[in-house]
Amino acid sequence: MTDNVHENCGVAAVHIPDGSKFQGMAPNFLYKLLMNLQGRGQLSAGITTYNPLRPRLLETHRDLGLVTEVFKESNPDEQLKIFKSLAGNTGIGHTRYATCGADDRDNAQPLERTHGRRWKWFSFCFNGNIANYSDLKKPLVEKADYHIMFDNDTEIMMHYLSRELQAKSRPDMKEVFSSLAKKFDGAFNIAFINARGTLIVLRDPIGFRPMCYGHYEDVLLVSSESNALANFGVTDIKYLQPGEVLQVLEGKIAIKQLVPSKKQARCMFEWVYFSNVASHFDGKSVYLARTKLGEELAKLETLPINTNEYVVVPVPDSAKPAGDAYAYALGLPSREGLIRNRFAGRTFIEGRSREDKVRNKFTVQKNIIEGKKVLLVDDSIVRGTTTRNIVKYLKEVGKAKEVHIRVSCPPIVAPCFYGIDMSTITELFAPRFKIDPKKPIEKTVLDRMAKELGADSLIYQTIPGLARSISFPQEKLCMACLNTDYPTKQGNLLYGTALKNAMNGQKGRTYEKDKDKGSC
Template sequence: MAELNHECGVAAVYHLPDRGVSPLAPPQGVEHTSNLIPRLLLDIQNRGQLAAGMTTFNPHRNQLIDTHKDVGTVTEVFHLNHQDSYRSLMRKYAGRAAIGHVRYATCGKDDKSYAQPFERHHIEKPKWFSFAFNGQLANYPRLRDEILSENDFHLARETDTEVLMHMICHQLSGDRRPEMIEMLTELSLHFDGAYNIVYLNALGNMFVARDPLGIRPLCYAKEGPLFAAASESVALANLGFRESSIKSLHPGEAVIIRDGEFSIQQFTASPNRAHCFFEWIYFANVASTLDDQSVYLTRKRLGEELADVETLEIDEDTIVVPVPDTAKAAADSLAFQLKVPCLEGLIRNRYVGRTFIEGANRADKAKTKYTPLPEVLRGKKVLLVEDTIVRSTTMKVLVSQLKERGGASEVHVRVACPPIIAPCFYGIDMSTISELFAPKFMDNGPLTPEIEVTMAETLGADSLKYLPIEAISRCVGFPKESLCQACIDGKYPTPAGVQLYQIALEKLELGEEENDGRAYDAPLSVTART
């Protein structure tokens, strides 16, 4: 599903003082704990390949905290293919504590100034800090306008990360010296949306915080003196932490490290949950476990649910083909249930950049990215399994390629997700209704077999079948009330999300969306349709 973009990923490490040396620490010593950040970021590279960076803390250098970041993959930014350059970089930025980030832009430009972490220099140590942010503030327009309403204030970037930096600075302005937990509590009163934050200051104090709805995942582990956190559990497991040590940070909680002391504290109430279901069905690494729910087992159950609603007549020429790579678990499961082969009829060229990052002309890039295998496909009735259909550009190309180049006699598209009908305002790059495939056919009504027939004809497929919406909670393992399913049911978990959706509907009805862009870019004072 190369048309859908994620937001970002965060990581943090800290070797606590006076507690011996962790066996997981780098061989160079405790003061090189920061060397673990590139390893963590590599394992969450799936969450963003536009930029990467880290900030490290070392009390024995003039730059108490120092930041290295750039546009590019983790390998490119940290020179992992050039050992001398990599070692030099690690020596320069060596420290016992560090935070890191991988970025894909849901807002803002694609240049180095937007790469994270964001560092704010100051002569006072408590006011000299760096942070990285994963998510999206749905009330960013309001926060931005409030800041710019002050004549002496200016924002240089079109990103909610800079707004967040301003608000942290405001908490530390003048003679204020709030504890980190107090600062988080105050910030939570102003934020609406998804936000995971990793923060490090020039005193060597750190916090790792998850928003009260838990929209985006955030995992941590602590064994002896070593603490680490990352957006996904697989990064911590690959670092060497035991499975029993890896946990999901609860929504509204923060790991606080102050004066070398570790604690977990609740910074705001969390009566409700709104975990993004897309994390399990597409975004997260299949080896991750998020909020105690396995990504792989979720995708396996998606395939089982698809099999339960399959009506196609199965014969000896029927095969299942996954769209690489994240649809494979669902495809394998579907094939097993239907007792037909699951074959690699599409080969992904892993040296072609992800099409959503490469920018325009997705169709040409999809042709370059996927190669159909005629020896597998020729004369076959293909059940093509995909994670979801967002804009449909890639799917149209794949169906055409399977038939024209692969020689498939029939292509039946099976989607392991319900139709995407609404934008996301919490960190996934599908921001307008008009760009989405399904709403053009559904007209705010339910999905019917007749609509699926029309959709299939548009895609050039012989048939199309979506996963029923009620299957999502069963597959993920949470009640629907604990999931954010706004993009498939239009029910947003926060007030700003509700309002932005109403603005998007209004702009679509007035024919303004194509010209005016995302509802996210509009002031929240715009009158929304009720």
């Protein structure tokens, strides 16, 4: 993906049983899990662990920066000191990119709330976005005299958790989270730990985001993505299903259906771009989905392809499987005409000064593309800004004769309110051309779009081709940004607000412009 789109976090959890040879090593396991989830968030990272042998039963270390920066990889003595302070057998971890809230340490997760009673002292983190954030916030402020410090959905979730735990006697944690799941509208994979050592991992009933678990010897590992478990050597990886909860209570692990999953809508972008290419989401390979997207894209090709004039150049890194498969299907060479600077990070996730970062992200291989007709394969076009810059770069610096854009994802015509930072219509490229997602795009419209991007032609993936590639039926995928079919009530309300904002020329995130119906 060449546009700066943000997905907001990765979640991890660990439980080491009593008597294990890995006693006290929860932070070590969590650190490695978070390293493998770094692509899901590069703004901040954090870990909370439980240890009944220390005065602070819950200990949290969190800060801004990459996982290696937060946990002092470059300073072994400092890192050892941090790990010693976090020593414990149960813990949770988080990497973050913000879809709302300030980019400061106060918004880093896990978020800990202390209390004298152990079941009321807890820490939690989550992956997703609460679409009815403002509806939840309103009664807290107006009726319960709450002061909201950070004005984001994580803080609101903390308050609702606290209210569920305010009883005089210790509640059933499954009932607590069942009640919360019924109140929240949106995407929310939650990891929770309290000062009794109880661990809870919940996947929302819609199932927007992935969550999996498995064992490394006798250690329970939980992660947003399967690649983090596979890199431990875990082979029997299981997937927490929509509405399921994993609970560790007094050392016993149980997995149960917490709330019914009446409708499932897995985010298609996890396969298209966000998830690590080595991951599986509910058993479906990300790599294979991307290669099939390339094969489907090749079926749509209309140019008179030949090996003398044409060369395929995938945009690194996430478009490479699709680009290679597209090239193979057409009998064309796939070349690294764009080399990514590995030290520039994933531009989409870093947040600020988009144009400056793009300039440093790629190097053009002039000897590969000079005088060629370049078939530029990308996984998606969101805003179009960096796509336009790359086309210009290939032509002006690489001396490409022509550049034809091929996109493995259908046009993005609507905002996302479930954890991807593209919440307004006006920021998106495709809606400017009045595309009807239920109909094929006319060639005249595609020609106008290509011209706007400085390209010689443009072809998009189709929605049926996307579903075939992922190998899930369309009705079990969230494609709201492609077809405006939002899987929750609040998503539809926010889309109505986004349409009004676009008509009135309002900018900024939809849920920031409509505080009565917004989310963070």
